[in-house]
Amino acid sequence: MDLDKRKMGLIRHGGHEPTEIQPGCLIGFYFAAHWVPTARNFLSKLIAAYTAINSSSKKFEIIFVSFDRNEDTFEAFSQEMPWLIVPYKNETLRIGLAKKFQISDSFHLVITTPLWKVISQNAIEDVKCKAAQSFDFWESISSNVKSYEESPYCEKGHLMGFIDQTFKKRCAYCKSEIIKGWTCLECKMSTCTICQEFYSNSASDEEFKLQCLHSHQMRHASKMNEYYMSRFLNSKYTCRTCNQLPDGNGLHCFSCIFDMCFVCAKIAYEKKLKKRCEKGHEITWTHELCAKIQEKFGKCEFRCEICGESYMGGGGYACQACEYYVCIPCVRKT
Ligand SMILES: [Zn+2]
Ligand SMILES: [Zn+2]
Ligand SMILES: [Zn+2]
Numbered sequence: 001m002d003l004d005k006r007k008m009g010l011i012r013h014g015g016h017e018p019t020e021i022q023p024g025c026l027i028g029f030y031f032a033a034h035w036v037p038t039a040r041n042f043l044s045k046l047i048a049a050y051t052a053i054n055s056s057s058k059k060f061e062i063i064f065v066s067f068d069r070n071e072d073t074f075e076a077f078s079q080e081m082p083w084l085i086v087p088y089k090n091e092t093l094r095i096g097l098a099k100k101f102q103i104s105d106s107f108h109l110v111i112t113t114p115l116w117k118v119i120s121q122n123a124i125e126d127v128k129c130k131a132a133q134s135f136d137f138w139e140s141i142s143s144n145v146k147s148y149e150e151s152p153y154c155e156k157g158h159l160m161g162f163i164d165q166t167f168k169k170r171c172a173y174c175k176s177e178i179i180k181g182w183t184c185l186e187c188k189m190s191t192c193t194i195c196q197e198f199y200s201n202s203a204s205d206e207e208f209k210l211q212c213l214h215s216h217q218m219r220h221a222s223k224m225n226e227y228y229m230s231r232f233l234n235s236k237y238t239c240r241t242c243n244q245l246p247d248g249n250g251l252h253c254f255s256c257i258f259d260m261c262f263v264c265a266k267i268a269y270e271k272k273l274k275k276r277c278e279k280g281h282e283i284t285w286t287h288e289l290c291a292k293i294q295e296k297f298g299k300c301e302f303r304c305e306i307c308g309e310s311y312m313g314g315g316g317y318a319c320q321a322c323e324y325y326v327c328i329p330c331v332r333k334t
């Protein structure tokens with residue numbers, strides 16, 4: 001369905017004349033129904049926030065999209081709403097908007113830029129906690145979307161907003177304090193611009209589907225030397241499973257600062273070890289091996305039974321019952 005933003009036929013309560021959204025306003029698409037008790041309670045809060053935000057000049061418009069089951073409850077529910085309303089009879093538009101924003105329940109507030117780019121997929125908590133103040137944050141995101149070609153997307157695909165040092169956030173990836181960075185309102189996570197750039201340039205890894213020691217899906221990353229240089233002032237880094245220095249390409253977990261070279265990735269992905277431990281148990285690839293050892297013994301490290309080498313944080317082949325571990329380089333030789 002093609003949503004023509006100028007010809008949506010929005011009305012105000014009681015009116016029948018089509019009304020347009022004032023250009024430049026941030027938009028809140030409010031999906032709700034009278035039969036949802038939380039939606040009824042929330043309404044007065046939303047009206048208060050809406051009125052406060054627009055007190056000096058019009059900056060924010062709300063469009064009510066009803067999930068009411070009949071026109072009478074719709075009428076009663078929308079009576080006090082000071083904002084724009086999709087006429088109940090225009091079911092095509094109501095369903096079209098719900099589909100566009102992927103709404104699956106009957107109580108939702110989606111905030112978008114004037115050009116309908118989603119700033120927050122569910123802003124109900126924002127309004128509940130911060131009332132009219134939420135607007136400043138939405139606005140900071142929106143003004144950024146205008147000036148930058150593209151705001152980045154977080155790991156879950158939400159549009160991120162620009163932040164500076166006044167927000168006092170830490171980067172979820174390099175853990176440093178953010179001077180310039182991005183934040184996701186939904187995931188409540190922030191990243192510095194450098195980490196975010198490398199994250200955005202990495203791809204989800206469809207080839208090996210390997211996980212780091214904390215069971216995050218690793219990303220297919222390149223130019224990691226540049227990343228380590230710009231973030232940690234040293235272009236050298238090691239593959240956690242072979243202790244070699246990769247050439248900048250490989251699998252990376254941004255949250256754990258964890259790398260695996262492609263040689264290791266290939267082995268962990270396809271090699272089934274025929275060897276068994278001394279008691280005859282199977283030895284299997286265990287990506288979270290070091291996390292488990294840390295839980296038990298407090299050090300994030302394992303030592304290979306065959307070559308004697310130690311690995312910090314890396315996965316290995318293991319019989320966990322006997323604490324019998326074999327490293328990838330040794331498996332590679334078999
Ligand atoms: Zn960072
Ligand atoms: Zn997010
Ligand atoms: Zn390796």
Ligand SMILES: [Zn+2]
Binds near residue numbers: 214253254258
């Ligand atoms: Zn991780």
Ligand SMILES: [Zn+2]
Binds near residue numbers: 214255256
């Ligand atoms: Zn972790």
Ligand SMILES: [Zn+2]
Binds near residue numbers: 305308326331
């Ligand atoms: Zn070994």
Ligand SMILES: [Zn+2]
Binds near residue numbers: 279320323
């Ligand atoms: Zn065993």
